[in-house]
């Protein structure tokens with residue numbers, strides 16, 4: 001809930017720089033510098049489409065659209081947030097699917113333009129609040145990463161979630177699609193990698209493995225810290241990405257013990273066991289020497305290693321699960337207009353002149369501390385409770 005304010009909404013409305021942009025049917029046009037971004041569709045079954053009109057070049061451009069597109073709703077409103085992105089508010093959508101960003105010139109978009117040698121825009125879903133630091137756990141096959149992660153999830157079910165990776169390897173007995181992995185074909189996964197859906201990917205022990213951006217985001221959306229169980233190559237890629245994470249490498253007490261564990265697990269054919277043991281030597285060298293990892297843990301006695309892992313994650317002693325502040329969400333009516341006032345977005349709902357007063361209210365979004373962005377979520381939005389103006393506009397205050 002936003003606190004009472006230091007300034008008046010009417011003073012601010014008089015000074016709006018970007019103007020109020022009302023949605024026109026199911027099409028909006030937002031001009032940033034020489035370019036007008038026309039976003040259309042979003043009603044019935046149509047996904048939102050983007051076209052660019054470049055005034056300087058006098059041409060229409062159909063860009064490559066990256067990121068997950070918003071699902072159809074009942075239309076949308078759009079307003080320029082800054083030089084790099086447009087804020088989209090979906091009408092008649094669920095409260096957790098209402099705020100979206102179209103990045104038109106962010107760092108990610110510029111990188112992708114260079115890489116793909118084409119015009120690019122990228123969608124990112126807006127989320128209230130921030131995500132906690134994620135956890136990357138790496139180490140050779142059979143060292144006990146999965147065992148340690150299961151222990152954490154069992155002891156702290158509301159605190160930790162697991163990123164479900166994609167892999168081209170065949171499922172083992174007892175492994176479920178969508179639970180242990182998303183089992184997929186090589187050509188499908190390669191196309192999804194090209195489409196920018198993966199945070200990282202690597203060829204590991206002869207198969208393709210990868211963490212999709214969505215796999216991490218769904219865990220963060222649920223208010224949990226996401227644990228990624230990935231190999232050293234993947235950890236290196238995540239280190240170079242924007243994901244805020246703690247990196248932990250798990251080492252076996254000896255190669256003999258590692259071999260014993262791999263064989264005792266009984267999940268891999270002899271050829272795979274030998275391949276995993278060969279790869280383990282390089283992985284351990286890289287893990288111990290590289291600057292990827294913040295911590296190295298030796299998994300000799302399982303209980304000792306688990307205790308140390310908990311200490312690293314700040315779970316020593318009595319842990320009280322952090323109570324997440326309740327998310328307000330927005331239930332946006334079809335009839336609304338949007339204004340930007342400094343770093344606040346004011347959504348005016350209803351028709352104050354003619355309408356039923358009880359329907360008239362404003363929702364305020366604070367967008368001063370946005371984090372993340374395409375190809376993942378844009379977090380850090382604060383939604384202030386509905387401000388009713390049935391008693392007149394004068395004196396209405398915006399939250400600080």
Ligand SMILES: Nc1ncnc2c1ncn2[C@@H]1O[C@H](COP(=O)(O)OP(=O)(O)OP(=O)(O)O)[C@@H](O)[C@H]1O
Nearest residue numbers: 140141142143144145146147261265299300301302
């Ligand atoms: N400290 C330990 N002492 C003895 N056995 C262990 C220990 N930690 C794990 N194990 C056993 O070793 C085997 C391999 O563990 P686990 O499957 O967790 O490894 P992993 O690192 O996740 O492997 P992969 O990378 O192939 O998924 C399992 O049978 C597990 O029960």
Ligand SMILES: Nc1nc2c(ncn2[C@@H]2O[C@H](COP(=O)(O)O)[C@@H](O)[C@H]2O)c(=O)[nH]1
Nearest residue numbers: 141165201202204209210211229230231234
């Ligand atoms: N780079 C990535 N590595 C991954 C991912 N998911 C799992 N892994 C690593 O692969 C090996 C083998 O796993 P297994 O299930 O076949 O035994 C293991 O060491 C994992 O850490 C991923 O998404 N990216």
